[in-house]
Structure formats: structure tokens, C-alpha cells
Amino acid sequence: MAVAKVSERWAAMSLVPKEEVGLLVDGLARHYQVIGPKQKGKAFVLEKLASGQELRLDYQTSILPPRKALIRPRETMFSFHDNQVETVQDAGPQVLFGLHPCDVHALTLLDQVFSLEYEDPYYAARRQQTYVVALNCTTVGENCFCYLMGTGPTLRDGYDLLLTDLGNEYLVEVGSDAGEELLRHLSLRPAPRVRVVEKEKRLDQVRRQFRQQMEVTEMREVLAGSYNHPAWRELAKDCLGCGNCTMVCPTCFCFQVKDQLELDLNHGQRVREWDSCLLWDYSLVALGHNFRPQLETRLKQRLYHKLYYYEDQIGTPGCVGCGRCVTNCPAGIHPLEVVARLKGE
Amino acid sequence: MANPYQPAPVKILAVQRETYDTTTYTMAFTDPDRQAAYRFAPGQFNMLTVFGLGEAPISISSDAEDRASFQHTIRHVGRVTNAIQRMGVGDTLWVRGPYGNGWPLAQMEGRNVLVVAGGIGLAPLRPVIYYLLNHPEKFNRAEILYGARTPADMLFSNQLLQWQTEKVKVRLTVDQVPNGDAWAHRVGVVTTLFQEMDSQPANTLVVTCGPEIMMRFVVKGLMERGFEASQIYVSLERRMNCGISKCGKCQLGPKYVCRDGPVFAFAELTLLPEPVLV
Ligand SMILES: Cc1cc2nc3c(=O)[nH]c(=O)nc-3n(C[C@H](O)[C@H](O)[C@H](O)COP(=O)(O)OP(=O)(O)OC[C@H]3O[C@@H](n4cnc5c(N)ncnc54)[C@H](O)[C@@H]3O)c2cc1C
Ligand code: SF4
Ligand code: SF4
Numbered sequence: 173m174a175v176a177k178v179s180e181r182w183a184a185m186s187l188v189p190k191e192e193v194g195l196l197v198d199g200l201a202r203h204y205q206v207i208g209p210k211q212k213g214k215a216f217v218l219e220k221l222a223s224g225q226e227l228r229l230d231y232q233t234s235i236l237p238p239r240k241a242l243i244r245p246r247e248t249m250f251s252f253h254d255n256q257v258e259t260v261q262d263a264g265p266q267v268l269f270g271l272h273p274c275d276v277h278a279l280t281l282l283d284q285v286f287s288l289e290y291e292d293p294y295y296a297a298r299r300q301q302t303y304v305v306a307l308n309c310t311t312v313g314e315n316c317f318c319y320l321m322g323t324g325p326t327l328r329d330g331y332d333l334l335l336t337d338l339g340n341e342y343l344v345e346v347g348s349d350a351g352e353e354l355l356r357h358l359s360l361r362p363a364p365r366v367r368v369v370e371k372e373k374r375l376d377q378v379r380r381q382f383r384q385q386m387e388v389t390e391m392r393e394v395l396a397g398s399y400n401h402p403a404w405r406e407l408a409k410d411c412l413g414c415g416n417c418t419m420v421c422p423t424c425f426c427f428q429v430k431d432q433l434e435l436d437l438n439h440g441q442r443v444r445e446w447d448s449c450l451l452w453d454y455s456l457v458a459l460g461h462n463f464r465p466q467l468e469t470r471l472k473q474r475l476y477h478k479l480y481y482y483e484d485q486i487g488t489p490g491c492v493g494c495g496r497c498v499t500n501c502p503a504g505i506h507p508l509e510v511v512a513r514l515k516g517e
Numbered sequence: 518m519a520n521p522y523q524p525a526p527v528k529i530l531a532v533q534r535e536t537y538d539t540t541t542y543t544m545a546f547t548d549p550d551r552q553a554a555y556r557f558a559p560g561q562f563n564m565l566t567v568f569g570l571g572e573a574p575i576s577i578s579s580d581a582e583d584r585a586s587f588q589h590t591i592r593h594v595g596r597v598t599n600a601i602q603r604m605g606v607g608d609t610l611w612v613r614g615p616y617g618n619g620w621p622l623a624q625m626e627g628r629n630v631l632v633v634a635g636g637i638g639l640a641p642l643r644p645v646i647y648y649l650l651n652h653p654e655k656f657n658r659a660e661i662l663y664g665a666r667t668p669a670d671m672l673f674s675n676q677l678l679q680w681q682t683e684k685v686k687v688r689l690t691v692d693q694v695p696n697g698d699a700w701a702h703r704v705g706v707v708t709t710l711f712q713e714m715d716s717q718p719a720n721t722l723v724v725t726c727g728p729e730i731m732m733r734f735v736v737k738g739l740m741e742r743g744f745e746a747s748q749i750y751v752s753l754e755r756r757m758n759c760g761i762s763k764c765g766k767c768q769l770g771p772k773y774v775c776r777d778g779p780v781f782a783f784a785e786l787t788l789l790p791e792p793v794l795v
């Protein structure tokens with residue numbers, strides 16, 4: 173894995189002027205596929221950057237989360253023909269450039285989900301060749317609540333390089349051997365002490381913009397006793413069951429598997445696609461039996477998984493507070509507001 | 518890197534029709550080394566592939582000590598299982614596994630065992646029955662209650678009564694007997710057998726599998742008779758797209774039915790926020 177603990181010799185920090193950060197991307201693009209934020213219409217997406225000029229580090233969040241670079245919305249697992257099966261792998265070296273702290277946290281959660289007990293070979297192959305250039309948040313988006321979940325607005329580990337916006341330049345910190353390697357061909361200016369102090373000052377300002385509405389431990393307590401709370405029925409009336417919230421969520425991992433057959437009925441592929449527990453057929457089995465036929469139970473599955481079960485599964489809440497589900501919910505369902513309602517506020 | 522999603526070929530060695538919609542297939546991996554190394558515990562399942570149609574989780578229904586081959590008893594209900602119905606001896610299927618935890622055999626030592634099965638639910642329990650028959654010293658007394666819709670729906674019909682020994686009692690029931698069918702046993706749902714069974718709560722371990730609704734009544738009926746939730750083990754069915762705790766589809770609370778189950782002590786399930794079998 174590309175991620176390692178910060179050690180003494182990386183204590184040196186450097187500076188890159190804002191107008192040169194695109195050159196950093198161009199330098200990396202010679203050796204890696206660089207995926208970063210760029211503008212698409214009024215929104216931002218994480219996609220392959222054709223050049224550093226496309227990079228938009230002033231983005232707030234991307235529509236789809238970075239997990240799409242590790243497990244694709246739809247991907248072929250293997251192909252089969254004439255009694256032969258061949259695993260299909262498309263992993264190559266890639267840099268995820270400009271990820272916010274919440275999204276980097278989400279990757280460390282998925283690392284566990286996809287390796288516990290059985291290792292997912294597709295995820296693992298891509299992850300091994302994935303480098304993370306993270307970006308501390310110096311502005312707070314409308315729906316962000318990372319501070320509350322303990323996943324932002326700043327990052328302590330999980331990155332190879334970490335950028336912080338200092339106004340006219342970025343402070344660059346190295347988080348791993350791989351990160352040091354990424355900088356090897358570039359000549360950056362070492363950061364004087366006063367600029368490092370400036371970083372802390374700016375990040376403190378950002379932290380102060382969050383309102384601490386609730387503690388994570390309290391969310392768990394509230395949910396533990398609320399499965400039959402009448403508010404769920406009301407929420408289910410608002411929810412459209414569209415599954416947008418799970419598609420945009422950086423920590424969702426569910427997928428369904430399908431076979432497709434070519435017209436010769438001899439060649440085919442097994443493919444998998446992102447799935448959503450909000451969708452009616454998620455828990456459907458043979459003979460039409462459905463374990464979660466009501467939208468209410470599916471909505472509960474999602475929120476209990478994010479804020480309750482995930483922690484039992486891997487020791488960390490499954491919500492990183494990125495706010496994407498809130499932004500993309502036609503009914504405006506907000507995880508924190510749901511918990512507040514269950515609490516009776 | 519070995520790909521845990523990739524199945525290996527098996528050859529069908531024998532086909533035994535059980536009922537009009539259910540068939541038992543005997544199979545072995547075509548690679549003899551793979552077959553020789555293959556081990557499973559009673560209650561575990563495999564993922565069976567018919568390429569082009571998909572994959573289905575199916576319990577292993579044979580004796581775990583039989584190393585030359587293994588069996589699946591399959592009810593033909595949809596795409597994959599209907600395609601398997603069209604296969605015969607010598608045909609190739611693709612299999613990966615075994616997955617899941619299996620029944621609590623070690624806990625049967627020195628205790629009485631009550632097996633309650635409904636319909637296709639007898640398939641994952643048959644390896645337990647083989648275990649009891651092979652190792653009479655590993656338990657005290659056992660009782661098998663099996664219910665099916667009609668006499669023609671009974672699985673393993675030529676074996677059922679042969680399972681009776683000094684230590685093992687078998688009781689059968691059907692929901693209904695169509696006109697003209699011969700039937701010498703009880704009529705009624707499987708829980709009607711509770712009235713005549715010898716099993717008592719003290720020192721008894723219950724293992725049960727069948728349709729969700731049946732297991733619900735089994736658990737309820739047993740608890741009314743004084744059995745504790747911790748004595749009752751159930752095998753759950755859920756949607757499964759991977760079998761290896763990755764696709765998420767089988768999640769139940771923090772548990773993955775494919776990895777932490779499919780066998781659960783009912784007491785474990787009562788702790789989950791989402792109600793199961795109630
Ligand atoms: C642990 C476990 C053990 C089991 N043991 C046994 C056993 O021993 N014997 C037995 O007979 N059965 C057993 N079952 C049930 C068995 O798995 C189902 O009957 C089987 O999956 C049916 O598959 P099918 O393709 O034939 O049916 P279908 O109805 O065609 O498919 C089953 C499920 O897959 C979905 N599906 C179908 N096609 C697609 C597609 N193209 N894309 C996406 N989804 C699709 C359906 O919506 C449905 O939910 C077991 C189930 C579990 C979970
Ligand atoms: S649940 Fe919503 S806020 Fe939390 S990580 Fe998922 S998309 Fe982001
Ligand atoms: S169960 Fe629902 S909320 Fe949890 S990972 Fe799957 S789709 Fe996301």
C-alpha cells in the first residue's frame with residue numbers, strides 16, 4: 173500500500189506557488205495516470221486530467237467519490253469462453269490528486285472492507301498502485317460535517333503528499349516514501365518556519381467554522397434505541413428510494429454481479445456494478461421473496477449501516493461527513509437531522 | 518494472485534431426482550488435486566456458476582467425510598437452478614467454496630440434538646445427520662422432525678426412515694395429502710410434531726432450516742415450550758452475490774450472512790436492531 177507513517181526525515185516541508193501546481197500534475201502525468209478535480213458544467217468531477225491546466229483545487233466536492241478509481245461503477249471481473257476463464261485486470265499506476273481529508277478517510281475504510289478475510293483482487297491491484305495527493309480543506313462546504321465525524325477538515329495520515337492552501341502558494345508535506353518519490357524530479361522550495369505556522373493558523377480558522385451539534389458516540393446511542401421510532405415512517409414518506417445517496421457516498425461498497433453472454437452464446441463476461449440498499453430488489457431472492465420490501469426498512473439499513481453497523485464491522489463509523497448524500501438527495505434527507513429527529517429535537 | 522471470485526470446473530458424476538422440482542447432483546472437481554484438498558463443514562455452502570446465467574449459493578448436502586465427491590440438492594426455481602436441471606452426468610459446472618460457518622457440531626457433545634427441517638431446508642441439515650450417524654458417541658439422543666408440503670415433496674424419501682437408530686428418532690409430516698396418495702405419518706405443519714416429540718429443553722441443542730416463515734414458527738413454538746434463544750441455531754437465506762463478505766448484499770446488522778453465518782444462534786439475532794424471524 174502506498175500509505176505509511178510520517179517519519180522524522182520527512183519533516184521538511186516545501187512550497188509550490190499556486191500557478192505552478194499544474195506543472196506538478198504535468199510532471200506526475202509522465203509516470204502516472206493523474207485523476208483530480210475538474211469542472212463539468214456547474215459541478216466538479218474527479219476524472220483523468222489531460223493536463224495540469226484542468227486541475228481545479230478550489231472545488232468543494234466531486235459528484236462521484238474517489239472509490240470509482242478503485243472499484244468502478246461497472247467493471248468486468250473475468251471473461252469466459254470454451255470452458256476457459258480469464259481474470260480481467262486493468263490496474264495501472266495512478267495518482268489521486270487533490271482529495272479532501274474526508275475522502276482520504278473513506279479510502280482507508282474501504283481498504284479494510286476489501287481486504288478483511290478475503291482480499292478483493294481487483295481493488296487490491298489498483299490500490300497498490302494508487303498514490304494519494306491530499307488537500308487540507310481551507311473552506312467549508314454547505315453540507316460538510318467531517319469535523320464532527322473526526323475525518324476533517326485536516327488530515328493526519330493516509331496520504332503520500334498533503335497540500336495546504338496558504339493563499340498564494342501551497343505547503344507540501346510528505347507522508348510516505350512513495351510521496352518522496354513523487355517529488356524526486358521536482359525542485360520545490362523548502363518552507364520557512366513562518367509558513368508552517370501560517371498553516372496551523374489557517375486550519376484553526378476552518379475548524380472554528382463548524383458547529384459541534386452532536387458527538388459520534390451519541391449518534392450510536394440514539395440509533396441503538398430508535399429502530400422502531402415513528403419518525404422512520406415519516407422519513408420513508410419523504411424518501412424516493414432513488415439510491416442517489418449511496419451512489420455518491422465515498423464509503424458505500426455494495427455491488428451486484430451479472431453475467432453477459434455474446435451472441436455466439438460461447439463468449440461472455442462476468443461483470444459487477446455498484447448496488448444500493450435503497451433499491452427495491454437489493455434483498456430480493458428467488459421465488460420473489462424480499463427481505464426488505466418496505467422502503468422504510470431499506471432507508472434504515474442505509475443509515476444504520478453508516479452510523480452504527482460499520483463501526484462494529486471495522487471499528488470506525490461508515491460516514492465521513494462529506495455531505496454528498498445531502499447535496500444529492502431530492503428529499504433533503506440529512507444523516508445528522510435524522511439522528512436529531514430520532515433524539516426528539 | 519489467486520482470484521477468490523473465480524470458480525473451478527466440476528464434473529457431474531451422478532444425478533438423483535428427489536421431487537418434481539428438486540434434484541441431487543453428485544460432483545467432483547475435475548482437477549483431482551483440488552478435489553483431494555477440498556474439505557467442508559456441515560452447513561457450509563458453495564457458489565455454483567452456470568456461465569452466462571450467473572451464480573447461486575447452494576448448501577452442500579452430502580457427508581463431509583466423503584472425500585471423493587460432494588453433493589448439492591437443488592430446487593429448480595430460477596435462471597441458474599433451472600439451467601442446472603437441464604444438465605446431466607458428464608456435464609461441467611463451475612464451483613467455488615466452501616463458504617460460511619457451519620452448524621455447531623462441537624456443542625453437540627454429550628447433549629441431545631433436535632433437528633427441525635422444512636422443505637429444501639433438509640438439504641443443509643443432511644450433513645449434520647450423516648455426522649450423527651457416523652459418530653453416535655458424539656451426542657446423547659437425536660430427533661429429526663421433517664415437514665414438506667405433500668408426500669411427493671419429501672426430499673431423500675428413500676433415506677428418511679433409514680436414519681432411525683437406537684439413538685435417532687425420525688418424525689415426518691406433510692401440510693396436505695392429495696387424494697389417492699399413501700401417507701402413514703402426520704398431517705400438519707412441522708410445528709405440529711412438537712406435540713409428539715420426545716425432545717425437552719434440558720440439555721438439548723436445536724438446529725433448524727427451512728422457509729423463513731417456518732423457522733419463525735419453529736422458534737416461537739420452541740420458546741413457548743421452554744427452549745432458550747441460545748439453544749436454537751438457524752440457517753438463514755439472504756441475497757448473496759459474492760459469498761466472501763465483499764458485495765454487501767447479505768448484510769444483517771453488522772454481520773455478513775455469508776461469512777458470519779449462514780448459521781446463527783437465535784440469541785445472536787435477537788441482539789440486532791433489525792428484527793429477524795420475529
Ligand atoms: C446460504 C444459502 C444456501 C442455500 N442452499 C440451497 C440449497 O441447498 N438448495 C437450493 O435449492 N437452494 C439453496 N439456496 C437458495 C438458492 O441460492 C436460490 O434458490 C438460488 O440463488 C436461485 O437462483 P436462480 O438463478 O435459479 O433464481 P433466480 O430467481 O433467477 O435468481 C435468484 C436471485 O438472483 C436475482 N437475479 C436473477 N437474475 C439476475 C440478474 N441477471 N441480475 C441480477 N440479479 C439477478 C433474482 O432477482 C433473485 O433475487 C440457498 C441460499 C443461500 C443463501
Ligand atoms: S453518508 Fe453522506 S455524508 Fe456520510 S460519507 Fe456517505 S455521502 Fe458522505
Ligand atoms: S448497505 Fe447500503 S449504505 Fe451500506 S454500503 Fe451497501 S449500499 Fe451503502
Ligand code: FES
Nearest residue numbers: 759760764765775
Ligand atoms: S454474499 Fe456478498 S457480502 Fe455476503
